[in-house]
Amino acid sequence: MTDPMDLVALAKQVQKGDDFVKAVAGNKLMLIAEQIRHLQDKARQVLEEAKRDADLHHAACNIKKRPGHMYYLYLRDSGQRYFSILSPDEWGSSCPHEFIGAYRLEHDMTWTLAKDFERRGEEYKIVHQILSKHASLEYFPDSKMEGMVKDGVIPDKPSSGKNEDSKESEVPRQETGTAPFLSKPAKESTSMRDIAILVTLTITALYANMSHPEGSDARKIELEKSGCPKAEVICSLI
Structure with a gap:
């Protein structure tokens, strides 16, 4: 005959398991x-910045705007906004119109406000540090060729039906372990998939850095929660 206490203990154990599953699922959903x-x-910030950048590009400007240069936005009495290369300090007391703000035109044709120079510079620095730890960035559209290159095998030129003994069909060979379209040994190359992973890790690291400026331990915990496989390495860079 089955002991009733065993059934009660089993029911409690099942209930305990259900409670743990619900708690874990709830934490993940949160x-x-x-x-x-x-x-x-x-997303809201991106849309607002895109609208701001578009408005700035429509501001009057009598000079050719060049990426990397500073431009100063002024407001005329008529309500028209215009860019100038002269700062308020350079104008001095003879500044003819109201000064709105100083902006730098980036190479992606976006605008950075003067007060955000330091923050954006730190973001560029982190990206550069992560990417500089890897070798040359090459794109391999064919996964099979990518594997051959990483193994140090130089693929031969496909036959085009012509005489392969002719000089026109000859493919110059390089030293063993180096493909003709790589400037470094093939084993050090990085595919576009690796670059995408690096960029994702960088964005995650930047978010953790802004969310937890108090220390690297808090940032590491935030990265590990987000599923970052290289949390410790990323935190060492920021």
């Missing part, structure tokens, strides 16, 4: 909800 809210805020 994390997803937090990430969704963050993405919504970032």
Whole structure:
């Protein structure tokens, strides 16, 4: 005959397992909800910055705008905004119109406000540090060729039906372990997939750095929660 106490203990164990599963699922859903809210805020910020950049590009400017240069936005009495290369300090007391702000034109044709120079510079610095730790960035459209190159095998030129003994069909050979379209040994090359992973890790690291400026331990915990496989390495860079 079965002991009733065993059935009660079994029922309690099942209930305990259900409670743990619900708690874990709830924590994961809360994390997803937090990430969704963050993405919504970032999407709103992207749209606002895009609208601002478009408005700035429509401001009057009598000179050719060049990326990397500073431009100063002024407002005329008529309400027209215009860019000038002269700062308020250079104008001095003879500044004819109201000064709105100083902007730098980036190479992607976006605008950076003067107060954001340091923040954007730090972002560029982190990206450069991560990418500089890897070898040359090459794109391999064919996964089979990518594997051959990484193994140090130089693929022969496909036959085109012509006489392969002719000089026109000859493919210059390089030293073993180096493909003709690589400037470094093939084993050091990085595919576009690796670059995408690096960029994703960089964005995650930047978000953790802004969310937890108090220390690297808090940033590392945030990165590990987000599923970052190289949290410790990324935190060492920021």
